[in-house]
Amino acid sequence: MSYVSIFMQYVGQYMKTRLTYRSDMVVELLSDLLFQAVNLVFILVVFGHTKLLSGWSKDEIIFIYGFFLVPFAFFSTFFNIWDFNERYIVKGELDRILTRPIHSLFQVILERMELESMFGVITGLVVMFYAGNNLGLTIDWYDPILFLLFVLGGALVYAGIFISLATVSFWSDSRTAIMPMMYNIGNFGRYPVDIYHQVIRYVLTWILPFAFVGVYPAAFFLNKTEWYGYAFLTPFMGIFFFGLSIFLWNVGVTKYRGAGS
Template structure:
């Protein structure tokens, strides 16, 4: 409990320092926020363009696909806010900053996450929440007292999936002397999770469900609220899959840290 409180205190302090630094150059901060929103906005426009040419996508209406995208943005925004180590290999392995991280008292992964927080990404998550609420109203979905609690559990599970996969991806740098270039590939596969799995063939559906389970960061948990899946239990696997992949990612990271021998000369 003391370690957990200590870690939360670190997040608070790092966030405060980040805001002090960024808000000293407010134009840069808001430009970064605006660029993230424009990027997500273009993805939303793409969905609208698709539905200008078809009435449904795999049997899903435009409002339902937008609902899934809102959930996808919410989970993605929260994850990106607290874990944004896309340049881990170059910064921490090639340039040797991992040596410094290992001298700190907190866990090395937590330290890396603290140093790479991206609070502007939180605005994308808030926009995703707004899209979710708007689509909820448009679709006339029933609202139950437990829905906010379920949403929190589902989003946490989705964030755990993100963290597990990207932690394992970052940890590859401990096992390889050169950047692998796998990041863009995983990022592109991630985006398939915001569309109904019914539009994919069996191989891709299996990949998105069990191997790189990005369907659990979008369409599956969102389906709980939409009532779209015949397998009612699939959305409830979201927190389970999240914990499994988070455990795998952290284990892969911890073993990689044990193999790490420093940047050398």
């Protein structure tokens, strides 16, 4: 059975389960919208006291935030492994995963899938359209292609970072608060990196490259020519960090000794 077939079967079962409890799904969608609205309000509050932030206008930063929501939605949908340590290592559910002839990470991704998070794509596109319209941005024929490449690259950057963090559990099964902390650091990618200290900017570019999820690819569509080099680097950063995470996962699985050891 192919991986595509398995994926489609998981999706089908997931939709049956979620549609059985429609009210829960609606509540989750509304809570996500509220969270995103709070972030927009924060941006508006900041610009209530200044017209520019390190040379960036309100609508430009709103556009960056909208772009950020799209790859983040893909990440939240398919790489929701924030509780990997507690669920699969501490509680021993990885033992069950490893008895099946399918790649362990693929199974974990399918089990933790949250398709309702894809609604964030619509929200992000709406926010981008609103800000882009205010900025008078135009769309060239190649922009949709680059948009898809940048979104995929940004999602893979996010996935690569968090899968890599999850692999730490293969060597140490103690509970840590590193995942929530990293989610907070990831929020820095929603804003232009040049508003931060040079050290933070370096970290967000090369160590924990969350800037490739938001500001760098979005800068291309905002015609910020000085950021074009970073924008086009986005897909390559995604492939590199995701590939690195797969390598770490494969090595980590060989170090796993089981819940009873």
